[in-house]
Amino acid sequence: MRFLGISLLSFACLGLGSPSAFSQTPTTFREARKNHKTNLFYAPESPPSSTFDLVHYASPLGPMSAYVTPDPSDGKKHPAIIWLVGGLSNSIGANLWEDGEPSNDQTASAYRKAGVIMMFPSLRGGNDNPGHREVCFGEVDDVIAAAESLSKLPYVDPERIYLGGHSTGGTLALLVAGSTDRFRAIISFGPVHTVAGYGQEVLPFDATDTQELVVRAPIACLSEIQSPTVVLEGTENGNIESLELMRKACQNPQVKFHSIPSATHFNILAPFNDLFARKILKDTDPTPELQLTEKEILDTVKLLSPEK
Template identity: 50%
Template sequence: MNKRISLERRTLCRHVLFTIMATLLSGAMMNTCIAGKPTLASLHNHYQTTVKAEPMIQMPLPVPPPRLFEAVQYDSDAMSLAAFVTPDPADEKKHPAIVWLTGGESNTLADFWRKGAKSNDQTASPYRDAGVVMMFPTLRGGNDNAGHIEVNYGEVNDVIAAAQYLATLSYVDSNRIYLGGHSTGGTLALLVSEVASSTHPNLFKEVISFGATQETMFLQDVNFDKGDKQREVELRAPTRWIQDIKVPTWIIEGKSLSSNYRDLKPMCHKNPMLHCAFIPNHDHFSVLYPINRHIAQQIMADQPISINVDDKTTAF
């Protein structure tokens, strides 16, 4: 960490502490410094990114079968963004729900509803098969959306806004909303957990991150001529903000040599709210279907997520 970032953190921490003293008088506790350093949420409130990336894939919004998903609009940072949600089952019940973040360029959606093979099902289909309401949001700059891709920065606000919209639906149980994501979407899910733990602590019941990385990928293709590259990278690196997590959060990855689990292991055991499960005999993709099916059953039973990893006896 360079001296500039260190000085900015100390200055910001003093500012936040003075803010806390003022807000305590009115009974409102805002984002605070943890163990002498600011939270990722407080830094988000004080830093405007210079990153404005172009989409890797420019495509119109997909058109899924209406029996599976309907198109909706949600608002984030004064932008109207597109999302797709499970239709109302019309059974007069409140259902658990999950916001799912796809891998690759997570801002843009393609044919997200087409199930893959069980060895590589990136559509998270076990949730909809089990009866969990699903929401697939597009994010700023993706598909036909306004704004620019910020590579896991402003997108954190978009995901939180999408979940807030989901909570307003009459057939969704607002106390049982989950967040899940895979690969780059898994990395974004961790960043959302770190920010939302401070700003919206009751929004997500649990967060599920498959195959994330310690830092955000694709930043090597971003032009940082107008900004501070080290600071931009730091504010997108989940590993630096693990202590901010206050919502039960899972890091899950296959344990094959080609997966990310070695990169993820150092992040474990740093926060009791963070749980890690590295699944034997599975890779970055094959881990998705069996574990999502396992979690979906627990969500429908309104049980805490639990994954028992045993190299000899556990078979998913």
């Protein structure tokens, strides 16, 4: 028996199951290729309507996807946070509304659960967006554009928009902070001081070009940050050396560094995001106040979950 010119044995070897599930129209492999329109998983998944809306914001390169908390329909203007996830994909997906493990909750769900409006923007080259990944360069402009879009939502207080991120997202958050004073305050978990350590294999530019590295280096922009900024990392692993290098280099009183005892690059997230969410809700005075006290740090360390 033949199907599309391919034997049953071929289907079995490819793990394709029964050929009956496939279109009976083409009779050869070449015809099948010619007639088939592939369906790729680049577009972001549709979120649960009670959790996020899938929207598009106007970036310098064109429309880009984002997840945003829906309108609470209470007639109020709420504080909001743009959250930048770790990794280099520049994409968003279903993991952002799934419950994260307390020992590694990269969803930052504490904010939306507390009533803070959340926005997860995808960036250039991610999902089905225009452009290419630039690793912490053009993405800065995308984040600023996302904030502009977020500020226009009728249920968002445009004067109380925060920026946060973890790992590569934390690195990008610092670069954004050095490029604009648009955000009320910035929270950066586990950033690096330079992307040079990522390695040429993942960097889309010449990693030996000093200028390419400088414009992507948080350590180079610390003196120009104007918004209150909190940088923190666990002492147990991750990018603690980068934090200490930036702490030593920084003389800007707007930027505070915290090495969190007993915490790791991942289990630091859940309890400290919960703390920041509560602080954002109380941060209503004209002067932003998001900095951490020593007591707050020690009390929150007690809530750390062991990594699995």
